Amino acid sequence: MQQRRQLDEKQINRELLNGNLATPKWYYPVMGVLGVGVLIGFATILYMFNRGLGVTGLARPVYWGLFITTFVFWVGISHAGIMISAILRLTQAEWRRPVTRAAELLTVFSLLTALFFPLMHAGRPWRIAYWLIPYDWARGIWPNVRSPLFWDPIAIGTYLTGSTLFLFVALIPDLAILRDRTTGIKKTIYSMLALGWRGNPRQWQLQVVAGILLSALMLPIFVSVHSIVSWDFAVTPAVEGWHSTIFAPYFVIGAVHSGVSAVVTMMCLMRWLWKWNNYIRPEHFDALARLLIIVATAWLAFTFLELIFSLYGRDAPEIALRELQIFTWPWNLIFITFLLTGYVIPVGCWLFKSCRNNIAIMFWTSILVNVGMWLERFLIIVPGLARKQVFVYTWEGYWPSPVEWVILVWSFAWVSFLMLLFARFFPLVPLFEAKESQVFTTEMKVGRATVPMVIRE
């Protein structure tokens, strides 16, 4: 049930622009800490470029490790945007409104971060820049279009372009509001970005049509991006744990699980940091948690199907792989942690309405989901390689080196840094969406009770 306070437009403008027109007190300290993290991370990356990949824990046969895991993780997180803004927009879920921009922003920044990882895990990253993307017409050698590593940049590039456009189209009306409330150089920049927005009916119509068109165009990407990422693994017949036909839907549903959870985390932070309690309300958490229960359960079904499919073949190397993954120390600890954090604890909490409406519980459970989802990718990628085929002689373990851990932490600092930087200059909750939802909400008398109701677009 939607419970809303009636807010007037002035109050909406004032409250939602409170982080843009003035700097919050916590802003500089937080940015300072994140900035140090980002700098340390970039220094580590440069150190790795300088010394070579020997500084990682990678060896033979585990040629892919933490970097690819984190790449898959961030691409997974990026599915938040498309789920919230495209699918929920097309299905007219009213509760999506306050989080559309945050989700879309998370998509853009997590994709930008994800792109770093395949680049820096390569042995000679400087070559990728001009040999893989763009086409190397000069040498007359095409990139190998059969390689999933070539599909990746195309899928992710399309997604990034689409999401950025989507973000921008939705930002234009709010940029105009900011333009009208700033002076000096800021006003000039906002004016340029606002593209002459006056808010007349024709402009609104164009903006809405553009939004719907972009949502519809991005729907195929919803299926394709993480499917293609999963094919990086699934097309490899040599690795027992990877060569599975259900990887594409399994990865997509897992991506939605982790992406929507990341949006929940962000919503909690937005409530705490900017005090937007009037806009991000418990009923939004309630709706998202209920969506997540379905998604998480579907994902768990895929997880078990994948296990069952692999054991059904009764192939000796496959069994050896699962034995390592599930029963051997320390992988058994990772496996149990992954099940508990990825499904059991969060979904167990979300089943209760009191938990769904408790912001702190939602915050911690959504973080747990992403811990679990990162571990899931780690459990898929590493044991499969460590137990490759029947050559017992070459079986090896893998544990990430400190350099890799620092770069993992860097990726989180980097995404947070970019988000906060954006939040300083642009409103994180779309103002026009907040106003629109006020317009669409009325109250209706049913018998003796007064019920809030929503008018559909």
Added chain:
Amino acid sequence: MVAEKQSKFKWGMAIDIDKCTGCQACVLACQAENNIPINTEDNFKDARGIEWIRVERYWEGEFPDVKAKFIPILCMHCDNAPCEPVCPVYASYHTVEGLNVQVYNRCVGTRYCANGCPYLVRFFNYWEPEWPESFQNQLNPDVTVRSRGIMEKCTMCIQRIRRGTRKAKRDNNEVMDGDISPACVQACPTDAMVFGNQKDPNSKINKMKNDKRSYTLLDHLKTNSNVWYLAKVDEDTDTHSKEGGH
């Protein structure tokens, strides 16, 4: 495909496991011929040793009735190589003579080919290779020294193949069976390894690959390997030859 059919050569190798004593001469010869960096103990502890050919040792049975089995594993130069389609920059490439080769200059080091390879015979250069000063003149001038960040693998000593075919062309001869041999084959003291042209009907390798003991590794993956193994003759059990080995 047409060029492959027109080519006079299709190289292959056969290894008689029954003759292999596990002496590692092939490993050493390969190391010297192909400018492979010295594998220190630390390299092996890190599982980063580079061995284009390795001799895997397996123990069979319980003590005291225990048997050591050796199997040299090198690149199978598969006709249907899983490492080739996955490389985004075509660094992993198939020649018309049936060799699977690595174009070092093209390689960007994604290591995807190494994940694709079921035989684990592709190696990544984690560090810039280094040799002691006294080894500087020992390096083979016909073989590229690989820099860090790229993959490398067995080439079936392509420098020797080129030398052999060029010499035959210059002297207006045909390449005869046994004219060309990779370093490992040349070094094998028991002649367990045989290299040759599969398109030559009288070549020794054709006889060996049609032997009833012959099999290829991981045949179920349908990689169409060009390295054949001849199963060990075991007088005690004698089941391996019937099963087709492995």
